[in-house]
Amino acid sequence: EAQVTQNPRYLITVTGKKLTVTCSQNMNHEYMSWYRQDPGLGLRQIYYSMNVEVTDKGDVPEGYKVSRKEKRNFPLILESPSPNQTSLYFCASSLRTGGSTFRYEQYFGPGTRLTVT
Amino acid sequence: GNSVTQMEGPVTLSEEAFLTINCTYTATGYPSLFWYVQYPGEGLQLLLKATKADDKGSNKGFEATYRKETTSFHLEKGSVQVSDSAVYFCALFDTGRRALTFGSGTRLQVQP
Numbered sequence: 520e521a522q523v524t525q526n527p528r529y530l531i532t533v534t535g536k537k538l539t540v541t542c543s544q545n546m547n548h549e550y551m552s553w554y555r556q557d558p559g560l561g562l563r564q565i566y567y568s569m570n571v572e573v574t575d576k577g578d579v580p581e582g583y584k585v586s587r588k589e590k591r592n593f594p595l596i597l598e599s600p601s602p603n604q605t606s607l608y609f610c611a612s613s614l615r616t617g618g619s620t621f622r623y624e625q626y627f628g629p630g631t632r633l634t635v636t
Numbered sequence: 637g638n639s640v641t642q643m644e645g646p647v648t649l650s651e652e653a654f655l656t657i658n659c660t661y662t663a664t665g666y667p668s669l670f671w672y673v674q675y676p677g678e679g680l681q682l683l684l685k686a687t688k689a690d691d692k693g694s695n696k697g698f699e700a701t702y703r704k705e706t707t708s709f710h711l712e713k714g715s716v717q718v719s720d721s722a723v724y725f726c727a728l729f730d731t732g733r734r735a736l737t738f739g740s741g742t743r744l745q746v747q748p
Contacts, residue, residue, distance in 0.1 A: 561738035577735055627680040
């Protein structure tokens with residue numbers, strides 16, 4: 520089954536304790552992205568990756584890191600979480616087809632609800 | 637920059653009522669437009685899309701037409717069901733930012 524998986528689904532942690540949220544897709548997609556969802560703000564992009572070893576900042580990258588060492592995985596790292604990073608996080612992936620043309624349809628994971636106290 | 641504006645919810649309807657959720661956008665050029673749906677406790681699922689002006693996207697009884705002249709992409713369904721209760725997000729793909737720009741979402745509640 521084609522899917523994007525995220526782990527953990529729920530996480531409660533304390534300020535300053537490093538954490539990693541994993542994201543994996545089995546569709547051989549080149550493009551992957553992280554979003555956070557906050558009430559009244561919709562979803563905002565944190566980071567994205569066009570391919571292995573190619574990452575770039577989205578709209579709200581502060582306090583986050585990512586890496587793309589393998590095509591299927593795109594972990595989100597919070598080196599020193601703070602309460603304002605309490606949010607619902609979604610990973611997404613998309614097939615990129617040739618040159619600058621994209622298959623714009625993005626597939627989303629089930630979400631990770633993070634609480635930082 | 638690009639932006640998407642949706643009507644605020646919640647929208648509460650009785651089963652079999654007609655649904656319209658308004659969506660307008662601001663963008664340079666002609667971005668692809670999407671409606672995503674989020675059921676309680678789940679991630680976002682693509683509901684429908686349109687990639688150029690006058691395209692009509694449709695799926696599961698939902699429809700939306702890409703209107704360039706009014707920069708709109710309103711979501712409609714002729715007869716809603718309780719199972720349609722969810723949050724609906726309008727979005728456009730910003731090729732410059734390589735990201736989806738989402739509206740704030742509209743919660744739909746359908747009562748039996």
